Amino acid sequence: MSVSVLRELTLRVRPPRAVFVRWPFGHALGEPFNRTQQRTIIHAALTALYRAAPGALIELPYRWRRERYTEPASWDLGPATT
């Protein structure tokens, strides 16, 4: 599972699953101390961990600072267990 800030490079390396953000280098998870923003990206990546097709690069829609980040609704990811 990889977060990517360089689309072209990630498409060449082909990690099993990747989420892409068009954000500056050194900011793969967002801005300093913006916990909700960082958790949003981690949540999107972990969702892709279960749902993405092999080699998929999922482009996330977040527009850096022009976004209102909210705490992800549920972290109950993956197959249901009894």
Added chain:
Amino acid sequence: MPGAGAGARVAASLTRRRAAALLVVAGVVTALAVATPVRGVVTLLAAGDVGAIRAWILEFGIWAPIASVVLMLLQTVVAPLPSSPVTFANGLVFGVWWGALLSWASALAAAAVAFGLSRAFGRPVAERFATSAALASADTFFARWGVWAVLVGRLLPVVSFDVVSYAAGLTPMRFGAFLLATAIGMMPGTLLYAWLGHVGGTSAAALLWTVAAMTALGLLVVASTPAVRRWLATPPRRLVNRLIARRLNALPVLGRLWARWARTAARPDVPWTELRRPLRRCRAAIVTTGGVHRTDDRPFDMTNPDGDPSFRVIPAAAGIGDLTITHDYYDHRDAGRDLNLVFPLERFRELAQEGALGGVVGSHFSFMGHIDGPLVGRLETETIPELLVQLRVDPPDFVFLVPA
């Protein structure tokens, strides 16, 4: 609680004593300010007329040195009056050496008074003598440079002498250190100003040379401070790399161009394992290329232009304060403030605590993402196999890769 009561009484009596002292100082200053002769002197100082100051000092005959000291003290308490006219006048009246010595000693006493006033009565009183805006900018300066700020402030002719003294009194700086830095920092300026006064104080060229010499001296001291020395000791190539890294952040298109040229391992297929466990039962390992490492670990090699293909192990229990970044090839000023941007260990530990994630494994791994030339081969044949061996020791359910 008798102890607490006694403490409160001591504090109250201290406050009362301070208030009383404050009243006395305020009274003396007000009395001085309304007394007609002093008002005349203040006007004299404010006008900065060296000739008039000289005449005023000479009126006192053998008491002239005392008059000069009084002037110097007055210009400190009645900020923002400048001290240089008094120094000029001293040069005129007493000659270069004696004038400089007198100015130096009296300015030192004035600095001590200003420091003492703001140390004893705190910011509200200091703001009465120096403007709050000036003090606020001095605060930043002091937080960064400490006692060096005093030395530099004394050397640079553009920095207000009194603001430095009042601002220093508000910091935890020791009085002795403050006085020493002031005494040393004032020497060249006082001599130059006294000389300038002696030669007439009217020569534009002399004035220009004085200001230039003082600025050069100030810059010399700035250059010798530990932070700047470290910066100067950095090889130029590393500085260029950091500069390029910052430009890459400002112009993302450059980064994309770089990605086109960058060498990558060719992979025809996508390695794939389906993850069948729910997240709350999975354990994660984090791998970053952000150049993160323990502060007591070996930093990544920044001297080899091809980079460094090795990795560092970061224990899951590592505190954020135990980690640092060595990586000249991306702008990590933000990541340095919050490592989670490139190494989200804290976020993952939180998720584990909340029960969203099963946990994190014992060891996490960090690379320095700039690896080029022959080192790419070493990365593939030596480092990655070694990483896989280490990952197998405490195998995670998935690896979370974060780039720089």
